[in-house]
Amino acid sequence: MRPNNHTSTVPPLLADTAAIDAYLHGYPDVFAAARQPPVDLAAWQALGEDAGEPAYATAQRLGLPLVRLDGVEIAPEAIDLVPSQMARRLRAVPLRIVGGLVAVAMEDPGMPDAQVLLNFLSRERVVPLVASPMQIRDAIARRYDQAEDQAMARQLGIDPKGGTDAPDEREAHRLALEKPVVHMVHALIADAVARRASDIHLRPGEDAADVLYRIDDELLPVRRLSRALLPAVVSRIKVLASMNLAEHRRPQDGRATFQVDDTRDVDLRISVLPAVFGESVVVRLLDTAEGLWSLDQLGLTDADRQRLDDAMARSHGMFLATGPTGCGKSTTLYAMLLELRKQRINVLTIEDPVEFHIADIQQMQVNRAAGFTFATAMRNFLRHDPDVIMVGEIRDRETADIALESALTGHLLLSTLHTNTAATTVTRLLDLGVEPYLLRASLLAVMSQRLVRLTCPQCRVVEPVDAHVRETLEVGTDEVFHVGQGCHQCEGLGVFRRQAVYELMVVSPRIRRLIVADADADALHSAAIDEGMVPITQAAIAMARSGTISLAEAWRVRAE
Known part of the structure; x- marks a missing residue:
């Protein structure tokens, strides 16, 4: 899904607002990207921990420029083009509008129907760029999550900049029954079930609370929640699990049932622990269809x-x-x-x-x-x-x-x-x-x-294997193994389902x-x-040789 005919083994880098505007002004000239400075993998990774190899590989594969979002001024009129729910689903952030074109940073522009959906939502023609997963998540948190959370806080009658001080029982009960809070918790659980998550983690921090899903034994960040809303969301979860709303200093456990549709229920096992910055929550999803x-x-x-x-x-x-x-x-x-x-x-x-x-x-x-x-x-x-x-x-x-x-x-x-x-x-x-x-x-x-994570068949590439691992597992130096590099199907994890x-x-x-x-x-x-x-070790190596799992996964589950 490339926007032009430019191909290069070294993708160009759009590092700031001016570079993106210049790229859009030259689009769809096949040399528009070539006029931007190219970046090799080592230089890209040197930009920070969030400049990972999967983003670089995606840009190479699709012939698209890389973009660094920390140097870009995101235009409010561009953000308004894509609803927050769609931005999270597609992992896409609109950046700039120039001459009827809108630059959209995406984790994987090659995901099925992604650009079709974005073009349907926007009057402007979508020009895809590739950004790292961490920068996409941070941009969505800044531009979508914060705005939504502030609006919800005002609707609930609480200070958007407030802390996580535990409300009294009466206030906690009121917040737990408010429609926006009910809708948010319901949407989080429904989304987790749809994405095959086994657990939902609500992890409070100093500035915000992170929401993570455990998918195929990997924790995947999906949203950043305002500190002001954390007590309301925790109170709603406690109501679902029939917990004591007035108790904030001791651990609590409970269970509930979540109805996905008319014929399918998912059992919830809920654990709440008091942490430094608020109450930490884990919701285990027991879905018969998956488990x-x-x-x-x-x-x-x-x-x-x-x-x-x-x-x-x-x-x-x-x-x-x-x-x-x-x-x-x-x-x-x-x-x-x-x-x-x-x-x-x-x-x-x-x-x-x-x-x-x-x-x-x-x-x-x-x-x-x-x-x-x-x-x-x-x-x-x-x-x-x-x-x-x-x-x-x-x-x-x-x-x-x-x-x-x-x-x-x-x-x-x-x-x-x-x-x-x-x-x-x-x-x-x-x-x-x-x-x-x-x-x-x-x-x-x-x-x-053991449970091993199966290599995603959609994004399999040859796996680089450390010589020490080959020697310890007694596999030949000429044997080829495969690993997933991350794509839309596997949520960017490189693994899809377990066995x-x-x-x-x-x-x-x-x-x-x-x-x-x-x-x-x-x-x-x-x-x-x-x-x-x-x-077990030999069985895992046999699976790696067949391409079902990576050799690194066989190394992880070896039994000695």
Whole structure:
């Protein structure tokens, strides 16, 4: 989507207002850009932290000039051409109007239909320029967010330049019910759901509060909120979560349901913490459409899918999903439950909390205040005629002992544990005090896993790889890997969606003989490999070789 026929491996740089005006005066002369001083990558990056390589690569690819927004006087009449919502969506800032042309700085002018939409909104013809993502965000915050926030503050009857002093309960309740505040919070949640975010962060700072979305495990800044509006927005979120509006000094947790459309609800898990510059908020979005996967979506090989099916077909025994926090353990267990519920069996779960509600399965939630813990729930489960029991997590010896007892007495038990590899799961259970002979008799299989971020297929480029990484991962110097450089589809992150990478250790007779009081994790690991297990690190390298993930991602999730 180039505005002229000028091509160059070195894009020109428009560093100030005069350069932009001169460029527009010469447009569409093919030499208009050539008359501006060119800038190579090193000189561009030397301009500051916000002058990143993706912006330079985009300018090269599209044959467009680069622009530095910190040296440009943005015309008010240009800003009025594009509504704030569209500017945020397209990540575009109108800069100057000259002779029927409007210069628009964009993060990615090549995104589908971007210029068509801008030309539809503006009477003037759009001339795209490329700016860094950080400068685009800062310009949107200055020109759109501040103006909107000041207007909203006046509408709410509060000082636009006020601080974040906590309002009293009555005032907080009034602000939480005001239409502009309700609309803002609703719009933020709806936008986060539409962009596949897993969390919304409201992070208060000295001058403003930043709103960020976590998308594919990356925190992406989306808006800057005035300090004056922070108490109103936090109060609205507290009302949604049925929290105490008068409490500002202690952490609070709550939950709510957000209706996306007539047929789809998203569960919200909300955490509020007192911070130095105001209350910090994180809203976790539990969207069944994004978070509830089937076994076919986990990325299992045919051989491992057969091994997992064999484990689920057993009438009794224990299956464990392990790994660090946020590695998708619960996702794996939910996928197994979706498969198991197809049988005519009774499935009971105890979770903390229940993340996704599944039809035909009896799900319970831990309530420590009432004394309803994992251990007490499982004791009662055994009298409730279960065929399959799912325990959210084995945290202590008491829970582990009851889990083993359940697995030995005619129940298939699924649970999670925090260990880095499948083999160390055995030693971890032994450290909790589990008797080796009970573990030998009950453990069926262990899946240790991580979530890897898939390389965006729309912006894949060859990945530069450090020699140390190649040597450590034992990949050849001539092997080529790919990484995403950032585009409209992937929100500029270079990654799009995630998938599990895993190692599946099935407890064979040989491995069972190694489960003793002083079990050696290395010996268990070697035996599992001999029995057909592919270690996490090797599985990740295989994905990198196929181009599914970058080698840097394989390096990040390696298990040693």
